Amino acid sequence: MSITPAHPDLTVGPDGVVRCAWPGLAHADYRDYHDREWGKPVHGEAPLLERLCLEGFQSGLSWLVILRKRPAFRRAFHHFDADRIAGFTEADVERLLEDEQIVRNRRKIEATIQNARATLALREQGGLEELLWTHAPEPTPRPRTFAEVPSQTLESELLAKRLRKVGFAQVGPTTVYAAMQACGLVDDHLAGCFRAGASRSGSRVTGLHATS
Structure with a gap:
């Protein structure tokens, strides 16, 4: 993980993806939570x-x-x-x-x-x-x-x-x-994060995994 110089609250992972620079994002499970769950609409x-x-x-x-x-x-x-x-x-x-x-x-x-x-x-x-x-x-x-x-x-x-x-x-x-x-009632992924705005794309979370 490396912090982007122009945006210190964003980070670029080894996969080249720009994400919110959460502390602990180097942990795969935490990164997966950021990428797949946080900010996505949850129902049920x-x-x-x-x-x-x-x-x-x-x-x-x-x-x-x-x-x-x-x-x-x-x-x-x-x-x-x-x-x-x-x-x-x-x-x-x-x-x-x-x-x-x-x-x-x-x-x-x-x-x-x-x-x-x-x-x-x-x-x-x-x-x-x-x-x-x-x-x-x-x-x-x-x-x-x-x-x-x-x-x-x-x-x-x-x-x-x-x-x-x-x-x-x-x-x-x-x-x-x-x-x-x-639960996705609000989407606070930072501008520039690849997840920003994606929560309204039609995907949803009903449990552990996201579904389309």
């Missing part, structure tokens, strides 16, 4: 619940840590099937606190269970997908530098407030904005 209850909960788990940690634990999270939380997670008991919480392959934080584990239950309740109001995507903002000028990428926005504040109102936890406006980026 379970994939959206997963991203929302994992952004909550990421608080205070690097995303690379969460990304590498994601397969374990999926096993532990039944691929974020809200019906199954909603039935978790205190015994399940204690079991998960012993699982060294995930982030063993009681507050975050309990928030995931709470969020699954809130997701079930939302089905009578249109569902989680409708709630999230109705808060997708209108397109704005593409950021040219990391300094131009916000950590939260009015839309993320409104969405966080709405999520809390319907029973979600671990959903502050910064966490929610990170989820909006991950």
Whole structure:
């Protein structure tokens, strides 16, 4: 990886592709996440619940840590099937606190269970997908530098407030904005990155992989 002299927040990989210069992009799995998932529209209850909960788990940690634990999270939380997670008991919480392959934080584990239950309740109001995507903002000028990428926005504040109102936890406006980026509600790939604008090309993410 090498930083482009004219644009220090972009990097050119050994494949000659220009990307956002994320710290840790030299790791193949992180680069793959940048190239194939981040900023692409995500649809479906379970994939959206997963991203929302994992952004909550990421608080205070690097995303690379969460990304590498994601397969374990999926096993532990039944691929974020809200019906199954909603039935978790205190015994399940204690079991998960012993699982060294995930982030063993009681507050975050309990928030995931709470969020699954809130997701079930939302089905009578249109569902989680409708709630999230109705808060997708209108397109704005593409950021040219990391300094131009916000950590939260009015839309993320409104969405966080709405999520809390319907029973979600671990959903502050910064966490929610990170989820909006991950789910493609906003596309914050920098101008010049090969992924910039590609999220509206018709591809979508329904789980781990992108589909056309």
